[in-house]
Amino acid sequence: MYNFDFEKPSTIADAVSALGTEDAQALGGGQTLLPTMKQRLASPSKLVSLKGIAEMQGICTGDDGALCIGGATTHADVAAGAGAYAGLAGLAAGIGDPAVRARGTIGGSLANNDPAACYPAGALASGATIVTNAREIAADDYFQGMFTTALDEGEIITEVRFPVPEASNYQKFEQPASRFALVGVFVAKFADGVRVAVTGASEDGVFRWSEAEAALSGNFSADAIVDMAPGADGMISDLHGTAAYRAHLVGVLTRRAVAAALSLPT
Amino acid sequence: MPKDSGIGASPKRREDVRFLSGTGNYTDDIQVTGQAYVHFLRSDVAHAKINGLNLDAASAMPGVVKIFTGADFEGVGGIPCGWQVTDRHGEPMQEPAHPVLAQGKVRYVGDQIAAVVAETLEQARDAAEAIEVDLEELPAVVDMKAALAEGATKVHDDLTSNLCYDWGFVEENKPAVDAAFEAAAHVTTLELRNNRLVANPMEPRVAIGDFNRATGESTLYTTSQNPHVIRLLMGAFVLGIPEHKLRVVAPDVGGGFGTKIFHYAEEAFCTFAAKALNRPVKWTSTRSEAFISDAHGRDHVTKIELALDADNNFTALRTDTYANMGAYLSTFAPSVPTWLHGTLMAGNYKTPLIYVNVKAVFTNTVPVDAYRGAGRPEATYQLERVIDKAARELGVDPIALRRQNFITEFPYATPVAVEYDTGDYHGTMDALEKMADLSGFEARRKESEARGKLRGFGVNCYIEACGIAPSNLVGQLGARAGLYESATVRVNATGGIVVMTGSHSHGQGHETSFPQVIAEMIGIDESMVEIEHGDTANTPMGMGTYGSRSIAVGGSAMVRATEKIIAKAKKIAAHLMEAAEADIELKDGAFSVAGTDKSVAWGDVTLAAYVPHNYPLEDIEPGLEETAFYDPANFTYPSGAYACEVEVDPDTGKVTIEAFNAADDFGNIINPMIVDGQVHGGIGQGIGQALLENAAYDENGQLLSASYMDYAMPRASDVPFYGVDHSSQTPCTHNPLGVKGCGEAGAIGSPPAVVNAVVDALRSGGHDIHHIDMPVSPSRVWQAMNG
């Protein structure tokens, strides 16, 4: 690890100004950033911890019924506190291990946009709104490929607003070593249609599987997508699975998510 | 009633108090006053010429003490190989130079280019980044068969090819074996890979070199399974330091699994640099570094053929193996695919004719050497897989086919040069069938099928050879070392005992089990016995711990030394009681005169030995301390039968282990709890190999699974509660304890059971599959099911 300065502001405004320093970087739970720094693969001049900012912590329900999660809220807190949105709480409960969940944050996960991370699927399938210090970004515009997002330099995710669907579920098939998602599928059924978001599978990062969405919007049952799978083109192929295998898993997991969503509360 | 002390009891492991309370003394816990830190600059390419190294900027960095390169080691010895294999034409293997720091070329990702010694570790790392390295990349040799092709790039320019040796065993048997195949009623053939593994002990390697200018003595603290071996190899072959000026200390070691047997360049470097700089030098491997610098294990590609007659008797076995050596020969690498593998090819079966061919190959990968089981898992895996395949091809029950071919008469001389002293293969199979509730399997399979899952049952047998010996034989086979073990038993004046053993404990529990043996022999409490190991300064020359040899060889040495103690103590007791020595009996810690009520306590005798006022000084010396070296007459041959039950999710290919049962014959057992633990750990590693672990290289020689993000270690949730049975016991006939060793059995016996079970499950689902290479990952299973 290289030397760096450290600041822990207590307001968003102070954090934004601290991040004005060249090569300064926001620090959420440090579950991605710190290992990268230990490997000397990142060398921020300054870390600005977001953990001291009270207004970025916790979960509440907005006037429109959406679940509002502070950008620095840990996975453990979402797992325990997002009961109103069981699909999302389940997703958070399945990230990493207890130590990772106790430190890692929703803002950090979405800012990082790892192609095998779970939250991107949850946010995209929910049609969530990513709220930053500067603006509000629709999930559909936010994810722009592996490790790439709409965020500008120094922009902080302060909150994420999740419309709560009628039924939802996240199915994660673990990569055997990292236990990130080899493929993860989040299905959310809203009054006006079904959204299906897939993580882990595509070389372009998280994506919406529109073919399944169309079929499920007409008939929200696993039978509606029997034998359906996206094409293998553009899927990730690596040590842990071929593109064809990943494409196949997308179909399997989507059917399982639908079945689970139907049998479980929201 | 179970015993509560002595042989056969299961006292809790006394070493665990310090291991579990954070008070162990591991090498990295040692801080030598004034120590500097070393960081190795390692190659990030697999094969390249070093055109130049510019150290100017780096040397001027803050805190840098000195930067060493290969040039500093000219005239210094290379890392030696401890075993020379002779090939099928009578020629010695090709043995490349193995410099401490790379000279002229780097040959694998991880090869040491330079070593930076600095005041702090961070300064050393900073300076390493400032070294300008001019590397000219060369094509990487990764695939073994390609490495042997005409015109292939050579890993070592001064060798004639990438072939280390072409070994045939037993060469004279080859024509008869070939003829038996011609005459066979049925031949089953299987091609498979025994996947490359990274050992991953919990504690990464550490080395600290220290030099005392006043005495001229060098000390190396290191994470080793065998400090005396390191002292001999490094002292005699690399640095030219005689043993009396070199001390090697291996304190608490957090797991070895074989990978801490070998003498590594980092050990020689730290010892060398400490003297050159007159300053202690410390290196602690990071986990990332361990992946590319600890010797890897396995990595065999094999074609095996089994010939059977019309009655399904095995008539001949023929194997053709490519064994990856990596870029250099690690300490015992050449012995693993040969003498630790070919000699085990008979397994538990009376196959009369066997021929084993092994081509050992150099590639631009991390050196490969012994890993838990070393050669024996590779032998067992291919044999037990091909037998399963034969059973399926012939439509016979895999257990019945095995039983029909079991060796039943002992001693049994195999056609691959070893003689099994004892065993009862039907006995372990009987125990297994009971434990695994074989008769209930069909019902369990139906229940799984009702849930949409495929269930499979896989069984296999194994034979292990532990405590490789005797020294004069292994010398003929090419070992450049003896394979005895030593113990000094020091009885103190008030009766307590310290055993200084050449065995080394790095998780095996010697500090608990060894005292049980002495307590049993003398009839005293185990708490009166302490075990010292790991420091060449206070233990007799010993060969250390690997190959499940500690209790069979080290324990035997301790028994022999204790017998000498008892003989002398009886003389003293006879004197104290004015009786004839022949009439003295030792029981429950007291000496008595047969047929009388006279007795003296153990403590009275030991006190007399050190306060010899009333003592036969004219006949015997004062004191009570004896040493024994024990060189076994033969290997020991533990054996067993293992069964695995899996469920396969046909939608995803995911395999879950539903049950795993192990029936082992370890001969006599000292501490059943510790033995259970060794079996559990071994099976865990075997399941890891079978389902998860894979050290995979890409075609450029980059290790794809170089961290836990991609290298899948087994976790608690990946393994079931094991059933373990060691009721079948045929004691070893040639060591004093009748013990056989148990450290590797689990890792040897479990992978084929898992794969056999997966194949069984898939076939029950109508998939005409005979084999899936390990690790049997979800992706591979799905691929196999979907063509």
Ligand SMILES: Cc1cc2nc3c(=O)[nH]c(=O)nc-3n(C[C@H](O)[C@H](O)[C@H](O)COP(=O)(O)OP(=O)(O)OC[C@H]3O[C@@H](n4cnc5c(N)ncnc54)[C@H](O)[C@@H]3O)c2cc1C
């Ligand atoms: C062992 C292990 C297992 C894991 N398993 C999983 C898993 O199964 N599924 C999964 O999804 N993830 C997994 N993770 C990743 C984990 O969820 C991380 O917590 C997450 O990816 C990053 O969140 P963080 O708060 O730790 O961010 P940090 O590591 O602190 O930061 C990551 C990046 O985001 C930036 N950042 C942080 N917070 C903000 C913010 N509020 N606004 C803008 N930018 C910000 C940082 O500058 C940095 O670039 C795992 C991690 C580990 C170590």
